Amino acid sequence: MSALGEINLDTVTVIALGATVLGTGGGGDPYVGRLMAEQAIRECGPVTLIDPADVPDDAFIFLCGMMGAPAVIVEKLPSGRESLQAIDALSSALGRKITHIACLEAGGINSMIPIAAAARTGLPLIDADGMGRAFPELQMLLPTLEGISATPMALVDEKGNTLIIDAVDNRSAEMFARNATVQMGAGATMAFYPLQGDQVATALIPRTISMAYAIGEGLLRARSEHRDPVAEVARHLDGAEIFSGKIIDVLRRTTAGFVRGEAVIDGTGAWSGSTMSIDFQNEFLVARRNGEAVVSTPDLICVVDAQTAEPITAETLRYGQRITVIGAPCFDRWRSADGLAIVGPRYFGYEHEYSPFQSNQAKETLDVCL
């Protein structure tokens, strides 16, 4: 059992808030996901959350989540039955019953879909995920680094159409699933990355659901106690404020099926006179202060409202917003050469080398500024 114990109607809201922070600008608005998880808990009862250390070696696990356009998922909501059907289809294909569900990503709407799936199946949810944040493509998971295949995978739409995909590698799985998702109306539910219990220790990032809860809870508590909620969020991420100011420009364009863009922020307070630009491709990828990259993917760049610490996604960035940018270290495994090869700056088309972000780095810079 995880320290959080179970996920119920009270805790799911808090997890959703923290998951929006961990979405690092992407992953879709968890609002719809939260409503789905709440509905599933209302109908089927709370979800048991298991600490990854307590997962037996012979456990059989699927990761669950949705693929699709966030702008479509807020209009055509899932039926709620897709996860069950995807899990059943993949279990049948593999001829083995699953014992646990885990999250594909800790950020955004996909933090919520597995909670709904666990409530409806009655299966326990493992307090862990494959990213420790949100990334845009399905091969960008820790299991890929461990040589674990994303497939066989099941892809299901609300009408009941079910595809089993068996791909030669995880990037191919991404390509086929992405195209099928468009045919399914730009929103589909997946069960994939079949894992053995003894693979959990290396293939999943531990206690990220608890972490989302801690971020959300800390944020709400700081607000109610009139303490600085932004500092509280940074503390839970083991991160630091890297900038604060007003958004003075947001550019967006579509390339190869992704939203790419840039937000420019004019510094205020301690950052007065400086400028920050943040590049995004669904998620925030690179934050540059006065032209110099201070945080790059896979480290976390989180944008929050400067007063309330309400997380702001790339889709909701707007001219004039007063925001604080928090940098935080990613899960250490992403910083290896093979990790950076699939989620580092170069994969996303940047020339610069990845330089690991440490939270004390920001403090030193701030001291210099002052």
Add this chain to the structure above:
Amino acid sequence: MHIGIDVGGTNTDAVLMDGTTVVGAVKRATTSDVLTGIREALKGLAEASPFTPADIDAVMLGTTHFTNAVVSITGLSETAVVRLSLPACSGVPPMADWPVDLADALGRHVYEAHGGYEFDGRAISAVRCEELELIAADIRKKGIGAIAIVSVFSPLKPDDELAARAYFETALPGVHIAMSHEIGRVGLIERENATIINASLLSLAERATDAFRVALSDSGIEAPLYLSQNDGTLMDVEFAKRFPVTTFSSGPTNSMRGAALLSGLKDCIVVDIGGTTADIGILVGGFPRQATTHVDIGGVRTNFRMPDLLPMGIGGGSLVDLESGRVGPKSVGYRLATEALVFGGSTLTATDVAVAAGIADIGDKRRVAHLDAQQVRGALDAIAQRIASAADMMRTSRDPLPVVLVGGGSVLIDGALPGMGEVIRPEHAGVANAVGAAIAQIGAEVDRVLTLEGKDRAAELHIVKSDAIDRAVASGAVKSSVEIVELDEVPIAYLPGDCVRVRVKAVGDLNLGSIAKERATA
């Protein structure tokens, strides 16, 4: 000439306008029947600046009547929600996230049926007549008076909602119907919520707009009546009867637009100080900057356009403690006229402090002569300081923007605001709301998803813009005055085919001339 009326919770203000010039202005108490307050205000206006009713070309009215109905859960009809989406969407049933009281008041009559479209216009499933028959039978049996019809991607393809309406109109004559594609944009839950609220207000809207009309007729005015919408544009009475939900939050929008006219500024910070709170907003190009977060109405999440406002607990009725220098957030509110020291009451309010300092001349100033001059100055400085820091948070550029003060509580600020540009308190600042209603423009919005791959982007956008302009003209705008005031293009993530969601808003001046001409020929 035309008349602007603002029916607020406390006061009903009326202004007589000749073009953009304020000819006369009055303030009267709002009455519980609304009608009497409007009648009194019009009577007062005729006494203050006599006019011939036949010279009035139009009456523009802003009201919080429908917002208050939802917030206080009074006068709402039980409403059936018909969602055409199966097999999609059942993961989140209608009204799942509503406050219990409000959902109970509407009866929780929820029906999910087949229908709706994919983002690209393919059908999710066909509407099934047998399902509509069963729903109609149940609505008839329960005697429900209003229906909200919602289908997936109806803002892109409204066919299923139209088919369902046609069916229910025949099967259930006299039932009020609202369709979601006419009310909101893409985003099912928020659009559905607004549609349900709208449907529940339809019966009240018929009664209220009739009462507004009667109040005008009683005053001899037969000119067309328009109501203000949340975005600062006008709708005619027929439209208001069908879309009462669009009046929500029109008050702050009107006061900001009124501030723009009275000050002659298009880019400025507007501080609207009332009895209990001050609302701070920003005008960009003469229009209020819009809020980016979701807007809750009575605890229900919607995606309406609302001005971006920073409210703070400072107003003319705010309680003042001179020892600590604390002002607000508690206020005597509408009891100011009896409880403030200058009106013979026993509560020290911000208004008393302003009178004591000699910057306002209200009530009996001898009753505040005993207050310590230094403490009085300290309290006023604290008010100015707090409003200045809040205004600074709303500012988007380093350049100091001018600040326009409006509202009855604007007397609390006499000099400059620290760190801000020029501070202006225009004439008629107290009735900026009614002025804003009077000058509101007429507009139309189009929200559409375009597939741009292999197409000429400029040409595709031009079609959307032309549609928005045509809709604005159809609503009564002068064609030559219509401008595209907003063009928001958001790429849809993950989709190939270069899909973008485009929102275009066209706004123009209300064609008062043609109204006068139509009336002359009629």
